Amino acid sequence: MSTNAYIAIAWAVTFAVIALYAAWIVRRGRELSRRVPEEDRRWM
Amino acid sequence: MSALAADRTAAPTSTGSTATRVLGAVALVGLAAVALFGLVISPPDAELGETIRILYMHVPTVSVAYLAFVITAVASVAYLWKRTEFWDLLAASSAEVGVVFFALTIFNGMMWGKVTWGVFWRWEPRLVTTTVLFLTYIGYLVVRSIPTEPRTRGTVSAVIGIMAVVNIPITHKAVDWWRGLHQSRTVLGTVDPEMQGSQLFTTYLSLTAFMVLFAWLLVHRFRLAWLGERAAEQGLEAALADRRAEGQTSGSAGPAGGGATA
Numbered sequence: 021m022s023t024n025a026y027i028a029i030a031w032a033v034t035f036a037v038i039a040l041y042a043a044w045i046v047r048r049g050r051e052l053s054r055r056v057p058e059e060d061r062r063w064m
Numbered sequence: 065m066s067a068l069a070a071d072r073t074a075a076p077t078s079t080g081s082t083a084t085r086v087l088g089a090v091a092l093v094g095l096a097a098v099a100l101f102g103l104v105i106s107p108p109d110a111e112l113g114e115t116i117r118i119l120y121m122h123v124p125t126v127s128v129a130y131l132a133f134v135i136t137a138v139a140s141v142a143y144l145w146k147r148t149e150f151w152d153l154l155a156a157s158s159a160e161v162g163v164v165f166f167a168l169t170i171f172n173g174m175m176w177g178k179v180t181w182g183v184f185w186r187w188e189p190r191l192v193t194t195t196v197l198f199l200t201y202i203g204y205l206v207v208r209s210i211p212t213e214p215r216t217r218g219t220v221s222a223v224i225g226i227m228a229v230v231n232i233p234i235t236h237k238a239v240d241w242w243r244g245l246h247q248s249r250t251v252l253g254t255v256d257p258e259m260q261g262s263q264l265f266t267t268y269l270s271l272t273a274f275m276v277l278f279a280w281l282l283v284h285r286f287r288l289a290w291l292g293e294r295a296a297e298q299g300l301e302a303a304l305a306d307r308r309a310e311g312q313t314s315g316s317a318g319p320a321g322g323g324a325t326a
Contacts, residue, residue, distance in 0.1 A: 023113070023114050023115060023179050024114065026115075026118070026175045026176075026178055026179050027103075027114060027117045027118055027175070030117075030118045030121055030122075030171070030172045030175040030176070031099070031102075031103065031117070031121060033168070033171055034121045034125065034168050034171075034172065037164065037167075038164070038168075038277065042280075042281060042284070045079065045281065045284045045285055045288055046078065046079065046080070046284065048288055049078050049080075049284065049288045049291060050077065050078045050079075052288065052291035052292060052294075052295050053076070053077045053078055053079070053291060054077070055295045055298060055299075056291050056295055056298065057294075057298070058075035059075070060290075060291075060294040061075050061076060061077075061287075061291060061294075062075050062076070063076060063079075063081040063287060
């Protein structure tokens with residue numbers, strides 16, 4: 021593989037992993053919010 | 065009360081808030097700028113060539129990971145002192161985000177190693193200490209996932225969180241203390257003094273964008289952990305209520321039908 025291919029993989033994996041992790045947090049947060057009383061989910 | 069006012073006072077249905085939405089937007093713009101400068105505008109390095117573009121990911125991810133682990137240690141100390149859920153959940157949330165970024169650091173380093181050294185991995189001092197550090201925090205997360213009483217979990221993980229952080233300066237200084245293949249420090253060493261112009265700008269831009277991203281992730285992850293604890297309490301209360309109702313039903317059924325069920 022060329023140098024550019026390794027650069028592309030490094031960037032793509034970094035952004036993809038962070039995007040997937042962020043999406044998991046947000047989705048799980050929405051699921052749990054439905055199971056928790058209102059007074060326990062008032063953020064600053 | 066108007067619909068608008070009611071909407072403002074309603075509890076959020078996610079881990080998001082106005083502050084995190086602003087933070088998220090800034091992070092997205094920052095990362096887009098990093099991609100533009102890191103892949104298009106910044107020229108190849110005289111010494112590193114095109115591989116400097118991998119370092120635009122490698123340096124900020126390791127910086128975020130180190131910061132996350134330091135926050136875990138500080139929050140762990142605060143937990144042992146104050147014994148409040150806030151510090152325990154902050155330590156755990158920061159450790160998890162740190163592990164994600166540290167895994168990316170290792171991955172990017174492997175890509176850089178393959179181009180520069182011809183191999184993905186070498187058991188040289190920096191990589192050995194990096195592996196130990198990574199496995200320590202994986203262990204921290206495993207310990208937290210063991211079902212136990214929250215106070216015990218918090219205490220044990222706080223001790224690990226404090227002990228684990230000691231390995232950061234060792235990992236960071238490994239390139240100075242022992243002869244290895246890894247290039248010398250570029251962060252807190254700090255950034256390579258020979259770096260200048262758009263390369264230096266891109267490095268700092270990337271560091272800043274990733275720090276904002278880290279802040280966004282940490283806030284959301286902390287709120288998720290908080291919701292998780294509340295949901296677990298709700299589940300426990302519901303289970304206890306079910307058991308009580310079950311007991312009342314079998315009690316009112318009389319001796320014939322009142323045999324205790326396991």
